[in-house]
Amino acid sequence: MVMIDQRTRLLMKKLIEKPINSQQNLMDQLSLSKSQIDYALEKASAVLTEAGLEPLFIDNLNVELSEENKNYFLTLFSQKKIYDYYELSSEERKKYIFLMLLFHYKEYLSLNHFIQVLKVGKTTFTRDIKKVEEELKNHNLEIIYTRKEGYQLVGDEAKIRYHLMRMILEDSSLGDNLFLYNYFLSQESEIDVNEISKIIKELMDQFNIKLVENRFNEFSYMLIFLVPRLSKNWTEFYTKYNYQTFFKMQEYQFSVALLKSFNITNEYASLYVCGWILGMAMGTADQTIPDYSIINELVERIFNRFEMLSGxxxxxxxxxxxxxxxxxxxxxxxxxxHLPIVNYLHEKILVEFPDLFEIVKETMRPIEVLFGTDIPDEEITFLTIHFASLLDDYDEYPVRQKVGLIVCPNGIGSSAIIYNELKNIFPEMILIGPVETNELTTVTENYDMIFTTVPNIRLYSQKKPIYVVNPIMSIDEKYHLIHEIQNTSDISPRRYKTEELLEIIDKYADIKDKEQLGKALESYLHENRSSKSKGNVKAKATVNSELNLLDILKPEYIQLDVMTRSWEEAFYVAATPLVDAGVFGRRYIDTIIQTTRREGPYMVIMDKVALPHARPEDGTKKVGLGITVLKNEIKVMGKTPIKYIFTLSAVDNKKHLAAIAELVSLLDKKEFFNILDHSNQSTEVYHWLEKELAKV
Incomplete structure (x- = not known):
């Protein structure tokens, strides 16, 4: 009997997703060395030959999975036969140990129990459990052993549950369909995951609670593993979070009904599940929900502050x-x-939207006080992706030839980003969706291919080409996607083909690195084609095309020790150098004054600091920033004092964001305001800024 390890299993999944694949691509995707991929390929072939099938076709470069072999692999996964031949990796064994301690906390767990289910020797188990103990120490949790009670997991119940949730969220974000948890349940219980999911779905429909596909799956597994512990009394939690608003919510009624189906009726568990589902469910701006006024007030504050800070x-x-x-x-x-959050796009968002991230982080700073803790960066990047999708343009393109269906189970933010990314890459393609995996059967339009952010076995039943993509793609990822589609479809995402240009260049010049030149040409043609397709709409700014603070600020735009008699006069004086330089017209500052009279001092972003700005269509001609320091404070609308005026002119929603991010970082520094207050000439301020920003 050929045993299947984690690497071989993941390789089999990759080949199901893409039956013809290069060895190098498989090595990159699975983070394996040449020897490791060779071993996994050998094992996968052995699985096939043991079943009486032909082995994988492998040459020096590529691996090919036949249709018959693909169907066999699909059967192994879909009918769960793979469990019979599976051996856990070291990392999987550590998680299995934790799950046993958590799930079987009422049972006596001996050394033999672990050795038997993990299928390892005593020495290996001892090494594994020590590693688990080390990891749990970081969360003030520990594993103890007594002859009377066996192995036990001890510590704060909130931290035990947090650790489980974080583990499931991280594994779910890797797109592995929570394989380990299904394997554990198949070995350790009689629980039918599908039956429990059905109960949850029916109750969610009854109480009108909506979870996106991935959140629903995560909630289902978290519930299954925590059910044995939910009967425990947890007075501390109930005392800390017992607010009357919760008991009026449909989420609380749902929690009571859900737990009743498991014969759990204690108030601690109901309130816990209520908080938990509130942290996962999609919010709807419905004025009838009990918490609408609380959440809406915060949304207003966040929204207004973002507008103020971002310009x-x-x-x-x-x-x-x-x-x-x-x-x-x-x-x-x-x-x-204090529930965990895992944002699988976190690192990509920091790379692709660094300036927007800094602005959103500053936007959220006053909100942190409400929770008595720092807001995790992973929450900030989630908000960043939402604001990024709001800043994108959604203009439709002319009719295209091919139709692509987007399947994204991760919610609104990711869906909006991937839609816009694909629109930019393939301007001649009709894109429909995004939809969740469960909605595939409801799609009535004909489509030629599927784009998905999370591969799922069910997608392959559609018999369409499937492309697994990241919501935020690097140039290399875009390049590979374009070539992958060009090789399997007659769609041409560009007016000119890179290969043709390379042939012409190669004919008349020596090319040092053909592959890198191809990528550079592809990137250039992508940006050029996208901007032409959009007409007057600006193409998505790259890091190189963004303007920094010193790109939009000149010494002549800086005014110091200015005397004015009213806030209106202060704004007009602050705008004068920019009007004289042709950055914007007089109408622009008129609009700012009128908006302030109508909406109040929207431009005051922090104590004594104003960032007046209007929309591009209100008279903007160029991106620019003016700095004006008043001799004496003046109150806007008679109530809000200002002394420092940063007048911003923006031509779109993006080009100035890098500059604003730099400005926001300066506003945290006392030295900046010292320079503004005590400098005699604008050039002194400008030279200080040059030195300060050069440090970054």
Missing amino acids: VRFRDKQSAKKQLFSHFRPAYYRLFF
């Missing part, structure tokens, strides 16, 4: 606020109940 004025504020509400409501409860 962006949204046209459709209500629509933008509704989208923000839908994300912030679960984020609020995750922070309130």
